[in-house]
Every structure is written in structure tokens, then in C-alpha cells.
Amino acid sequence: xxxxxxxxxxxxxxEANCPADMRTPMGEGDICWGGRRFxxxxxxxxxxxxxxxxxxxxxxxxxxxxxxxGLSGDEQKVLAEEMQRINARPPLQSFGxxxxxxxxxxxxxxxxxxxxxxxxxxGEIRWCQGYSEPGAGSDxxxxxxxxxxxxxxxxxxxxxxxxxxxxxxxxxxxxxxTEPDEKKHTGISFLLFDMESAGVSTKPIKLISGASPxxxxxxxxxxxxxxxxVGSRGQGWTIAKYLLTHEREMIGAADSALFxxxxxxxxxxxxxxxxxxxxxxxxxxRAELGQFLVDEICFDAHLDMTGTYMRAGHELGARSAELKYxxxxxxxxxxxxxxxxxxxxxxxxxxxxxxxxxxxxDWLRSKANTIEGGTSEVMLSILxxxxxxxxx
Amino acid sequence: MSMELLSEDQQLISDSAxxxxxxxxxxxxxxxxxxxxxxxxxxxxxxxxxxxWMGIVIPEALGGVGLGYRSAGLxxxxxxxxxxxxxxxxxxILAGTALASAGGEMAQNWAPKIATGDxxxxxxxxxxxxxxxxxxxxxxxGASGALKLNGRKTFVVDGGIADRLIVTAKLRGxxxxxxxxxxxxxxxxxxxxxxxxxxxxxxxxxxxxxxxADILAQGRAAEEVLAQTLAAGxxxxxxxxxGVAKAAAEQTYDYLRTRQQFGVLIGQFxxxxxxxxxxxxxxxxxxxxxxxxxxxxxxxxxEVEAVTRxxxxxxARVGRQAxxxxxxxxxxIGMTDEMNLGLFMKRDRALTELLGDAGYHTEWILRQRGI
Numbered sequence: 179x180x181x182x183x184x185x186x187x188x189x190x191x192x193e194a195n196c197p198a199d200m201r202t203p204m205g206e207g208d209i210c211w212g213g214r215r216f217x218x219x220x221x222x223x224x225x226x227x228x229x230x231x232x233x234x235x236x237x238x239x240x241x242x243x244x245x246x247x248g249l250s251g252d253e254q255k256v257l258a259e260e261m262q263r264i265n266a267r268p269p270l271q272s273f274g275x276x277x278x279x280x281x282x283x284x285x286x287x288x289x290x291x292x293x294x295x296x297x298x299x300x301g302e303i304r305w306c307q308g309y310s311e312p313g314a315g316s317d318x319x320x321x322x323x324x325x326x327x328x329x330x331x332x333x334x335x336x337x338x339x340x341x342x343x344x345x346x347x348x349x350x351x352x353x354x355x356t357e358p359d360e361k362k363h364t365g366i367s368f369l370l371f372d373m374e375s376a377g378v379s380t381k382p383i384k385l386i387s388g389a390s391p392x393x394x395x396x397x398x399x400x401x402x403x404x405x406x407x408v409g410s411r412g413q414g415w416t417i418a419k420y421l422l423t424h425e426r427e428m429i430g431a432a433d434s435a436l437f438x439x440x441x442x443x444x445x446x447x448x449x450x451x452x453x454x455x456x457x458x459x460x461x462x463x464r465a466e467l468g469q470f471l472v473d474e475i476c477f478d479a480h481l482d483m484t485g486t487y488m489r490a491g492h493e494l495g496a497r498s499a500e501l502k503y504x505x506x507x508x509x510x511x512x513x514x515x516x517x518x519x520x521x522x523x524x525x526x527x528x529x530x531x532x533x534x535x536x537x538x539x540d541w542l543r544s545k546a547n548t549i550e551g552g553t554s555e556v557m558l559s560i561l562x563x564x565x566x567x568x569x570x
Numbered sequence: 571m572s573m574e575l576l577s578e579d580q581q582l583i584s585d586s587a588x589x590x591x592x593x594x595x596x597x598x599x600x601x602x603x604x605x606x607x608x609x610x611x612x613x614x615x616x617x618x619x620x621x622x623w624m625g626i627v628i629p630e631a632l633g634g635v636g637l638g639y640r641s642a643g644l645x646x647x648x649x650x651x652x653x654x655x656x657x658x659x660x661x662x663i664l665a666g667t668a669l670a671s672a673g674g675e676m677a678q679n680w681a682p683k684i685a686t687g688d689x690x691x692x693x694x695x696x697x698x699x700x701x702x703x704x705x706x707x708x709x710x711x712g713a714s715g716a717l718k719l720n721g722r723k724t725f726v727v728d729g730g731i732a733d734r735l736i737v738t739a740k741l742r743g744x745x746x747x748x749x750x751x752x753x754x755x756x757x758x759x760x761x762x763x764x765x766x767x768x769x770x771x772x773x774x775x776x777x778x779x780x781x782x783a784d785i786l787a788q789g790r791a792a793e794e795v796l797a798q799t800l801a802a803g804x805x806x807x808x809x810x811x812x813g814v815a816k817a818a819a820e821q822t823y824d825y826l827r828t829r830q831q832f833g834v835l836i837g838q839f840x841x842x843x844x845x846x847x848x849x850x851x852x853x854x855x856x857x858x859x860x861x862x863x864x865x866x867x868x869x870x871x872x873e874v875e876a877v878t879r880x881x882x883x884x885x886a887r888v889g890r891q892a893x894x895x896x897x898x899x900x901x902x903i904g905m906t907d908e909m910n911l912g913l914f915m916k917r918d919r920a921l922t923e924l925l926g927d928a929g930y931h932t933e934w935i936l937r938q939r940g941i
Contacts, residue, residue: 443939458941468932469887471939475880476859480573483858487573497573500851555844562843566823566850569835 181252188260195229197222201265205536210270213304214348230269231300237275240283244291245299251489273342274298274305276428278351281368281421285409294370306373307425308338308352308395309418316556318353319363319415323397325354332356332369332407334400340550344380344393347373351421352397357412366414370406377401387542388527423498425551430498430505431481442467442512446519463518470511477508496564499557506547507554513537513544573854574861576644583641587648590621595654597817597910600767603655609769610731611655615687624662625685627802628670633682639802639867643809643860650813650921653913655768657690659806659924660728665691667802668736668747671795672787676749680734692732693799694723694750694773701725701926703800708739710746710780717741717780719748719756722773727924729771730761736786737775738796746788747795754778766913766920801878803925805863808878808885811921812853812860815885815892818914819849822896842899849888849895856881856888876938879931886928889918 179187199222210216210223218224230236233247238254240246249257261268279298282291297303314321323336334354344350349372357365373380377400382390409417446467451459458464484501488494494501516537517524524541526532548554562568576584595614603611618624626642628634642663649658666684669677669691683689695703708721719739729735735750752759756778759771787795823846826837836842863881866874893915897904904911922928 443941446941452941457936464936464941467941468936471935472880472883472928472932475877475935476855476884479862479877480855480858483573483861487575490575492573497854500854503848504851504855558844558847559840561847561850562837566826566843566846568823568826568837568843568846570838 181256184253185256185260188257189263191233192260192264192266196261196264196266197226199223200226200267200269202267203265204267208267210268210301211272211304211343211346212270212274212301213272213346214302215346216301216304226267227269227301234299236270236301237279237299240279240295240299244283244295245297246295251491255486255489270301272298272301272304273307273347274303277307277421277424278305280424281351281417282408284420285368285413285417289405290408303348304343304346306341306344306347306350306395308341308344308350308397310340311337312339316553318418319366321353321355321366323352323354324358325356325367325369325402327356328401331404332367332402334369334371334397334402336397338395338397339383340392341380341395342392344373344395345382349373350378350395351408353414353418354402356414360412363415364412366418367411368408368414368417369402370408371400371402375400375402385543386545387539389539389543422552423493423495426498426502426557427494429547429551430501430503442470442515442519445516449519449521449523463515467515467519470508470515473508474512477504480504496560499552499560500565502551503548503554503557503561509547510544513541517541574858579637580641580644583637584644584648586621587623587645588651590617591648591652591654595656596652597913600653600655600913604767609655609763609767610728612731614654614656615690618656618658618662619685619687622685623658624687625666625681626662628662628666628681628685632670632677633685634666634670635685639805640861640864642806643864646806646809647813647816650810650815650917651817653814653817653910653917657692657728657731659803659810660692661690661732663806664693664799664803665734665736668693668786668795668799671798672747672791674786675783676786680749689733690728690731691734691736691749692726692728693803694726694729694735694737696725697722698724701923701930703738703796706738706740706745708737708775710739710741710748710785714782717782719750719775719778719780721775723775724770724772725923726759726771726773728769729759729773730769732771735773737773741785741788744789745792745796747786747792748780749784749786750775750778750780764920766917768920797875800925801874802867804878804882804931805860805867807921807924808860808881809864811885811889811918812857814914814918814921815889816853818892818896818911818918819846819853821910821914822846822849822892822899825900836899845895845899849892852888852891856884859884876935879926879934882926883928883931883935886922889922893918 199220210227234242234245235247238247238249238257242248275298279295282294309318311321311323325332325334349370352369353366354369355365356367377398379396380393383392383394384390446458453459520537523532524537527535527538622635623645625634626637627639629636649656661684669681680691684691697707710717710719712718732752735752737748737750739746739748756776758774761769761771764770826842826846829836860881863878866877896911900911903909
């Protein structure tokens with residue numbers, strides 16, 4: 179099918195199938211995460227997921243055999259543009275789509291791809307990521323959660339932390355030290371298991387934003403059958419690194435996309451007003467806003483260029499660290515400027531006023547952006563070694 | 571290091587520009603010009619014209635090759651990287667765009683000569699130390715058939731060697747663009763050598779006789795021609811500055827890989843690694859922005875004004891970061907004339923001022939957003 183036909187058919191299909199309620203701006207609470215325990219906010223949200231999943235368009239780039247849309251790079255771009263044209267919300271967002279899926283496509287066995295990928299595409303199973311540990315943050319490869327070989331299964335014991343939405347997830351992809359005699363980076367395996375397995379418990383961590391998106395995950399003698407290992411024993415770090423590049427692309431791009439809608443200029447005018455020359459009546463804030471706006475235009479152009487590059491079949495590899503660094507540092511500035519412009523309005527924390535303090539909460543939440551998925555400092559170290567080839 | 575996808579033609583242009591400049595017009599050649607006191611490098615013009623570069627944005631109907639701004643940007647980036655002295659920005663891009671955009675008889679006469687290198691035409695816009703193209707005190711006055719041009723211009727790039735000047739002036743309160751022969755009676759030009767060893771001229775225009783046919787455009791048409799010309803100039807100047815900044819950065823990364831202090835390579839120090847990597851990220855993203863600005867010019871999109879201004883503003887900041895970090899990370903040797911870093915720093919400084927600095931263009935973006 180030529181691309182123009184694809185566009186007109188896609189446009190018509192979206193027009194006919196995207197519910198009106200799914201064409202409005204969304205907040206963080208409107209995200210459809212899927213999973214066994216997910217409660218849909220509206221019938222429209224459920225319907226939108228179902229029709230998109232049936233087309234394979236929750237994961238348009240994945241092969242059709244695994245529940246995807248099998249679209250070419252150009253077709254993906256057209257679908258994204260046509261969805262954007264009508265402000266269609268993403269039907270499903272998940273760590274399965276962003277992270278585990280690409281890792282399985284690359285490293286999984288055929289059986290694993292056929293089993294796990296369609297469940298991600300349909301939104302049936304929600305995944306969480308078992309990476310960080312209390313003693314293994316930036317030094318992730320120092321992780322100590324143990325998997326003891328018991329013949330047909332591993333017996334896994336340890337503790338994970340900063341597990342996003344562990345309390346809401348159905349399954350976990352987890353880094354486990356299965357080869358105690360191997361070196362730090364070669365003793366790790368990549369295991370998948372059900373969060374309802376005996377021995378798994380979670381405890382949400384309350385953050386400075388008041389929200390609890392992260393959990394501690396306790397793993398006590400959990401039995402993981404050996405066919406639930408991805409790749410080979412000891413290959414976990416390679417897979418983890420591959421998957422982290424996808425996580426970093428996602429974080430770098432998503433922070434910008436999620437918050438770009440907030441209009442800093444309008445917020446600032448509302449709170450501060452203009453002077454006699456029609457300029458914001460706060461020269462320092464205005465100058466800072468100006469630099470930010472230029473940087474925002476710049477990063478958007480870079481994301482756009484990167485998207486085209488990736489759709490042409492290139493992998494970003496270590497350069498995902500570049501997007502992660504730039505995108506998250508920019509978002510922190512965005513949120514700081516937003517509350518600075520909002521003044522005392524954005525000190526509101528409880529009650530109905532000022533959207534129940536959303537700006538303050540977003541501002542606090544954004545502080546994690548340059549930490550999660552690898553700190554800015556880790557990103558810069560990766561780039562200096564992997565890209566600039568500076569000496570270790 | 572670039573993530574912009576180039577067409578086959580564009581890749582070819584980029585490669586041939588890199589090869590040509592490296593082989594005959596490298597930084598070493600720049601040093602030789604400087605030693606010889608040559609601030610114009612007129613010898614390069616024939617070669618540039620032969621390769622089609624002087625007519626790169628001039629349509630084929632006007633004697634150019636019409637390959638567009640993205641291609642021109644690739645050439646400019648290599649000119650920056652090699653510090654090549656050339657009239658590419660002044661004549662091929664600024665005058666080329668102005669004439670192509672204005673059209674008419676004057677474009678028929680002069681655009682082909684720019685493309686062949688038979689004439690150097692440059693813009694005379696600025697009247698004060700900072701680029702404010704709308705503040706024009708220069709006037710064209712008098713009755714039709716007896717028009718006189720009066721005023722002063724400064725920072726006229728390649729003004730010392732130009733065959734014709736396109737001068738911005740006010741005619742009964744409207745903007746007009748006037749073609750002036752620098753040899754004409756009433757034109758006094760003072761040639762200056764700038765810190766980047768390029769020639770510019772200051773002009774004093776006193777009762778210079780102007781024929782009606784010398785007016786390239788006036789009123790609304792002149793505003794549009796000038797807007798298009800400045801947008802093109804900004805994007806190409808930013809592309810040249812990107813080349814300067816990348817060259818400074820790459821030399822610095824090399825130094826970090828080889829210089830030893832305290833018994834180790836200094837590139838092992840995390841304090842320097844992180845600054846180098848931050849610079850790398852900034853160069854990567856501004857590279858995308860400049861490509862987007864050039865693509866917008868080629869597509870004649872509504873975004874041209876905003877994105878070329880953003881590109882110029884951002885590049886000014888990144889260029890300064892690249893050259894200042896380069897000198898600092900080199901330490902004492904970075905301060906010597908023997909190293910190229912100082913040459914990059916000087917060219918970067920001049921390119922920041924040319925066609926408006928970060929503050930000037932950021933102000934426009936703020937006003938556009940209503941603040």
C-alpha cells in the first residue's frame with residue numbers, strides 16, 4: 179500500500195474508532211497502563227484500548243505475529259501524525275511496551291516472544307522492572323539478589339527498590355545474581371516471574387511529591403522455572419544495558435511530551451503581569467524563560483531528528499544517554515520555572531484550589547527525572563567513555 | 571556524531587566540501603593568509619564558483635544551481651571547521667538570497683554574476699555596534715530621477731572587497747533596498763581587519779546619486795526580501811559557527827585523550843569528562859536545530875522566522891561553551907597563538923555578533939510568545 183493510501187485509510191479508521199473522550203488532553207491519572215488489576219477510568223478508555231490492540235496499533239512497530247501492527251518506519255510516522263492530528267491519547271503505555279518488549283524481541287526465544295509479547299500488546303499483563311537494590315543504585319551491577327540453582331528452577335531471594343508501580347504490576351523482569359563465582363558483570367541473569375508467586379511482597383515508598391509511584395519489593399525464596407530466563411545464564415547485564423537504552427530514550431522523550439502542554443508564558447503573565455512595554459514584569463525570570471524557550475525548541479528539534487533517525491532503522495545505543503540527560507535536565511528547568519512563575523499559587527498543596535497543587539507536585543516529581551534510569555552524572559560518564567572514548 | 575539523515579546529494583556535497591577545504595583551505599591555509607596580511611582570500615572565489623557553491627541557493631533560472639539551504643549549511647559547516655576565509659555567507663547567501671527573493675531585472679543582472687564569481691555583492695545593514703536591522707537612519711530622498719542616499723553603515727562583511735553593496739535605507743518612511751556601487755561619488759569606505767582576520771567596511775554615504783532602477787525593493791516587498799535574507803543568513807552563519815565549535819570540541823577531546831598530568835591522562839578526571847560530555851550533548855542538539863532551520867528554509871515553512879532565530883541564539887551559547895571550554899581544558903597552551911583554539915574562539919565571537927546574538931533573537935522569541 180502506498181503511503182498516501184495508508185494515510186487516508188488510517189485517518190478514516192481513527193475518525194471512526196477513536197472515542198471523543200479519548201481526544202482530550204490527559205493528565206498522569208488518565209494513562210492506561212493495562213494489567214489484570216487495572217481499573218479503567220471510563221468505558222471509552224477500555225474501548226479505545228481494545229480496538230487499537232485488535233489492530234496491533236498499541237505497538238505499531240512490532241511484528242504482527244506478536245500482537246503488533248507490523249508497520250514500516252514511514253507508516254509509524256503517519257500513524258503518529260494522524261493520532262496527533264485528532265489529539266488521540268495513547269491507548270496503552272507500559273514498561274512492557276517501552277522496555278521488556280524491545281529486550282524480548284532482541285534476546286527472547288521464539289516461545290517467549292509468542293507467549294509474552296501478545297499479552298503486553300493487548301494490555302493484559304502489566305510489567306514492572308526489578309533493577310535497583312538498596313546497595314546497588316548508580317552501581318547497578320553491584321546487585322546482590324541471589325538466584326540459587328535448584329535443578330528445574332532458581333530460588334530467588336533478595337530485595338529490590340525503586341520498583342515503579344510494583345504494587346500494581348502482574349509480572350516482573352528482574353536482574354538476579356545466579357552465577358556467584360563469576361565476575362560482577364557476568365554473574366547476572368535476566369529472570370521473569372509472576373508477582374503473585376509465593377514469597378513476593380511490595381511496599382510503596384512515599385516521595386516528596388506525596389505520591390508513591392515506587393515500591394520496595396521483597397523477594398523471599400521465590401521459585402522461578404528455568405524457562406523464564408531471557409537469554410543465557412550470565413547474559414543479564416548485556417540485556418539490562420540494552421533495555422536501559424530504551425528506558426533512557428523513553429524518559430528523555432516522555433518528560434518533554436507529558437509536560438509540554440503547560441504554557442509557561444501564559445502562566446507567568448497570569449501571575450506576574452506585563453510592564454508598560456508589554457514585557458513580563460520580572461526581567462530576571464523573563465530572561466531565564468527566554469533561555470529555556472530556546473532550549474526547548476532546540477530539544478524538540480533534536481527529538482524529532484532522533485525519531486526520524488530511529489525510524490530509518492538505526493539504534494541509538496549509548497547515545498540514548500544523551501537524550502536522557504538533555505530531556506530530564508530540561509524538564510527540571512521547566513518545572514522550576516513553572517512554580518517560580520506561579521508564585522504562592524503554586525505553593526498550594528491540598529484542596530480543590532489550583533488543581534490540588536499539581537504544579538508543586540510536578541515540580542517535586544521532576545527532581546527524580548535526573549536520577550531515575552541512571553543519574554545525569556552516570557549519563558555523562560557513559561557518554562565520555564562510550565562516545566567520546568575518553569580514558570577510563 | 572550527527573543524527574540528521576542526508577540525501578545522497580547532500581552527503582556528496584558535505585564530503586566534497588570537507589575534502590576541498592581540508593586539502594587547500596584548512597586552518598594552516600588560514601594562518602598563511604594571516605601571515606601574508608591577506609584578509610580577503612580573493613583567490614578562493616573562482617574555485618567556489620566553479621564548484622557551484624557561489625550559486626548554491628540561487629535558482630537555475632538566475633544562473634545558480636539551486637541546491638538549497640540544507641546543502642549550503644553543510645558547506646558552511648566545513649568552512650567553519652577549517653576557518654576558511656571566503657565570501658560564501660556575504661555574497662552567495664545574503665546577497666544571493668536577497669536578489670533571488672526580490673527577482674526582477676536587477677536579479678537577472680547580478681545573481682548570475684554572483685554565481686560565477688564575477689561579482690561580489692554584499693549587504694550593508696548595521697548602523698551601530700549591535701545588529702538591529704530595523705533601526706535605520708540611512709535615507710533615500712529627493713524626487714524620482716534625482717534620488718540621493720545619505721547615511722552610515724558599519725560591520726559590512728566583505729565590504730572592503732565588494733563590487734556592489736545592497737544598502738538598507740528608508741524612503742519616505744518605508745524600507746528600501748538599494749544597489750550601490752562602492753566606487754560611486756559620495757561613498758567613502760574604510761576597510762578594517764577584525765579579530766577573526768576578516769575584512770569588513772564602514773561606509774559613509776553622502777548624497778550618493780541613486781537611479782530609480784537601483785532600488786531592488788521597497789515597502790512591503792522590501793520587508794519580505796529582508797526577512798528572507800536575514801533568516802537565510804542566520805541559519806547559514808549558525809551552520810558555520812557549528813563547524814567552528816565542533817572543530818574546537820574535537821581538538822579538546824583529543825587533548826583529553828593524550829595529555830598527561832599527575833601521572834595519568836587528564837581525560838580520566840571525571841570533572842573534565844562530564845564537562846566534555848555536556849558539551850557533546852549540546853553540540854548534538856544544536857546540530858539538529860540548525861538542520862531543522864535549514865530544512866524550514868528549503869520548505870519555506872511558517873516556522874522559518876522562529877526556528878532560524880532559535881538556531882542562531884542557541885548556537886551563540888554553544889559556540890561560546892565549546893571555545894571557552896576548549897581553552898580552559900587545554901590550560902596554558904590553549905592561550906598560545908600556536909594552538910588553533912584561539913582562532914576558533916575569535917571566529918566564534920565574530921559569528922555570534924554577525925546577524926544578531928543570543929539576547930537579540932531570544933528577545934524576539936519572548937515577544938512572539940507574548941511576554
